[in-house]
Amino acid sequence: MSDIELELRGVGLAYGHREVLRDVHMVLRPGERAALLGPNGAGKSSLLRAITGGEGRRLGAVLLNGQPVEEIGRLRLARQVAVVPGQTTVAFPLRVEELVALGRIPHEHPLLGPRPADHAAVDAAMRRVGVESLVGRDVRELSLGERQLVVLAMAVAQGARLLLLDEPTVHLDLRHQVAVMELLADLSERDGVTVLAVLHDIALARHYFPRLLLVSEGRLVADGLPDEVLGAELMAEVYGIDDSLLAVLGGARG
Amino acid sequence: MSAGVSTPVSAPVVRVGRIEGLRRRPVMLAFAGLALCALVLALGVALGSVGIPLADTVGVLLHRLFGWPAVSWPASTETIVFELRLPRVLTAMAVGVGLALAGATFQGLLRNPLADPYVLGTASGAALGAAVAMTVPLQMVVLGIGLVNVSAFVGASLAVAVVYRLARAGGLGSMTSVLLTGYAVGALLAAALALVMYLSGNSLRQIFVYLLGSFALSSWPQVLIGLPIITLGSTVILLRARVLNAMLLGEETAGHLGLDVNRQRLVLLGAATLVTAAAVAMSGLIGFVGLVVPHLVRLVVGPNARTLLPLSAIYGAAFLGAADLLARLPGELPVGVVTAVVGAPFFLYLLRRYRASYAL
Numbered sequence: 001m002s003d004i005e006l007e008l009r010g011v012g013l014a015y016g017h018r019e020v021l022r023d024v025h026m027v028l029r030p031g032e033r034a035a036l037l038g039p040n041g042a043g044k045s046s047l048l049r050a051i052t053g054g055e056g057r058r059l060g061a062v063l064l065n066g067q068p069v070e071e072i073g074r075l076r077l078a079r080q081v082a083v084v085p086g087q088t089t090v091a092f093p094l095r096v097e098e099l100v101a102l103g104r105i106p107h108e109h110p111l112l113g114p115r116p117a118d119h120a121a122v123d124a125a126m127r128r129v130g131v132e133s134l135v136g137r138d139v140r141e142l143s144l145g146e147r148q149l150v151v152l153a154m155a156v157a158q159g160a161r162l163l164l165l166d167e168p169t170v171h172l173d174l175r176h177q178v179a180v181m182e183l184l185a186d187l188s189e190r191d192g193v194t195v196l197a198v199l200h201d202i203a204l205a206r207h208y209f210p211r212l213l214l215v216s217e218g219r220l221v222a223d224g225l226p227d228e229v230l231g232a233e234l235m236a237e238v239y240g241i242d243d244s245l246l247a248v249l250g251g252a253r254g
Numbered sequence: 255m256s257a258g259v260s261t262p263v264s265a266p267v268v269r270v271g272r273i274e275g276l277r278r279r280p281v282m283l284a285f286a287g288l289a290l291c292a293l294v295l296a297l298g299v300a301l302g303s304v305g306i307p308l309a310d311t312v313g314v315l316l317h318r319l320f321g322w323p324a325v326s327w328p329a330s331t332e333t334i335v336f337e338l339r340l341p342r343v344l345t346a347m348a349v350g351v352g353l354a355l356a357g358a359t360f361q362g363l364l365r366n367p368l369a370d371p372y373v374l375g376t377a378s379g380a381a382l383g384a385a386v387a388m389t390v391p392l393q394m395v396v397l398g399i400g401l402v403n404v405s406a407f408v409g410a411s412l413a414v415a416v417v418y419r420l421a422r423a424g425g426l427g428s429m430t431s432v433l434l435t436g437y438a439v440g441a442l443l444a445a446a447l448a449l450v451m452y453l454s455g456n457s458l459r460q461i462f463v464y465l466l467g468s469f470a471l472s473s474w475p476q477v478l479i480g481l482p483i484i485t486l487g488s489t490v491i492l493l494r495a496r497v498l499n500a501m502l503l504g505e506e507t508a509g510h511l512g513l514d515v516n517r518q519r520l521v522l523l524g525a526a527t528l529v530t531a532a533a534v535a536m537s538g539l540i541g542f543v544g545l546v547v548p549h550l551v552r553l554v555v556g557p558n559a560r561t562l563l564p565l566s567a568i569y570g571a572a573f574l575g576a577a578d579l580l581a582r583l584p585g586e587l588p589v590g591v592v593t594a595v596v597g598a599p600f601f602l603y604l605l606r607r608y609r610a611s612y613a614l
């Protein structure tokens with residue numbers, strides 16, 4: 001499947017009359033990897049939601065390779081765009097390989113179900129993410145870190161060319177954080193997958209993402225290389241803490 | 255890159271080793287279930303308060319269904335086998351299919367293991383409808399379908415329609431709000447039912463029998479009208495295994511997997527309600543089937559709807575057919591009592607035994 005360029009033109013999101021996000025313009029080139037930063041409630045998740053659809057009313061235009069997402073059929077869209085939520089809850093006993101296989105739903109035959117190619121994609125995705133040793137385990141018995149990797153494997157099995165992640169490293173220990181970051185880097189650099197991830201950890205974002213987007217009060221206030229975006233004044237202003245503390249937390253330079 | 259997981263996988267697998275073997279053979283389970291259905295059907299027609307030789311039973315069925323030449327048997331035999339027992343067994347099995355599928359659907363849609371076909375007010379709606387019909391001094395039977403059947407069907411369907419409209423009107427899109435609205439409306443209808451029962455006088459016992467469920471009044475006209483409705487709703491559900499699978503991780507994820515969630519949810523709710531309404535109109539409120547059968551099947555084969563739905567249908571039919579047989583052999587017990595008495599301990603046993611693989 002072809003690579004995907006994501007373009008936002010004046011995108012916003014409103015719940016009723018309340019606008020939680022407004023006037024976001026940006027372009028993510030195919031294979032580009034960007035992290036979305038900002039304080040709680042700034043509109044990071046809203047930005048993801050404005051792209052993927054869901055709750056709330058979208059304003060402006062979201063384009064994939066120049067085509068408005070509304071004009072792309074649901075199934076076709078699901079084959080191109082995968083969303084990884086920050087937390088996944090499972091109501092019934094579900095095994096690792098069964099969860100990963102859910103990623104094939106946009107591809108499988110609507111009535112007859114998965115075909116051999118789907119099974120192969122599931123196996124490949126589990127190997128790629130390194131969760132094949134978890135096969136047979138109940139997802140609910142896994143640690144949060146393991147579970148997050150399994151959900152990532154599901155997104156990989158979905159075969160999407162654009163990956164949207166909402167705080168994929170929250171709750172994870174260092175080793176799993178690094179594992180997720182390495183995987184995202186690998187997917188974008190080796191496979192040309194376009195990646196947009198909401199992150200809280202500034203140090204992780206700076207180390208693993210060549211481009212950072214900073215959101216504050218429903219607006220995109222900075223967009224660029226890590227060292228540009230993480231400038232002391234802006235960060236201090238957006239997060240409301242002073243520079244010396246920011247330096248300790250991995251933000252501002254020097 | 256490695257996930258670095260060192261926990262051995264073998265421990266839980268050994269404990270559920272036998273079930274694990276079955277899990278890999280859903281087709282075999284389906285054929286075993288169908289064989290069980292055939293056995294229940296045969297026993298259900300052959301056994302009863304009046305002893306009829308097996309040869310005569312088979313003879314009557316072949317004669318009436320396939321036009322085989324009649325051998326000599328008393329006319330009463332033909333009536334008992336063909337007019338009483340066969341429609342009764344077929345009704346029980348059809349209702350079993352419907353309740354099991356509706357239960358699996360509601361559990362999947364609401365993402366709630368405690369959901370059953372009655373969770374959105376169908377039970378109290380149907381009971382209220384039936385009770386009102388029994389209390390009014392009006393007997394109407396058209397084509398063998400009584401006022402009671404019709405008003406139970408209407409009551410059940412209306413209850414869910416009201417619940418859905420109320421939940422949507424409240425602007426709460428989630429299925430949790432549908433569930434809570436269902437409880438509230440159900441409680442309201444139950445209060446109305448209690449009032450009707452209190453004022454019903456002579457019909458009280460009749461209403462009570464309905465609440466416990468029974469197949470004693472099954473007839474061909476009921477089968478011929480109820481069966482197509484259940485078949486229609488069941489087919490709609492069975493064709494949407496993909497939807498229920500996508501819903502396993504919630505509605506938002508289902509949307510990201512390419513589903514039109516609002517539409518599919520409405521279709522599935524409608525189909526499950528239709529099936530449940532037909533079932534309660536035919537046989538009253540039979541508990542436990544719709545809750546337990548999908549869980550038992552899920553315990554063995556996992557939550558994949560592509561195997562869960564067909565197997566629930568098959569084993570629902572076998573379970574309720576057998577329960578009805580048990581209910582009428584010692585006289586005429588309410589079948590709802592039998593399903594609970596047989597189903598609950600068995601379910602508890604399985605839960606205890608396989609708790610590791612099935613933590614609620």
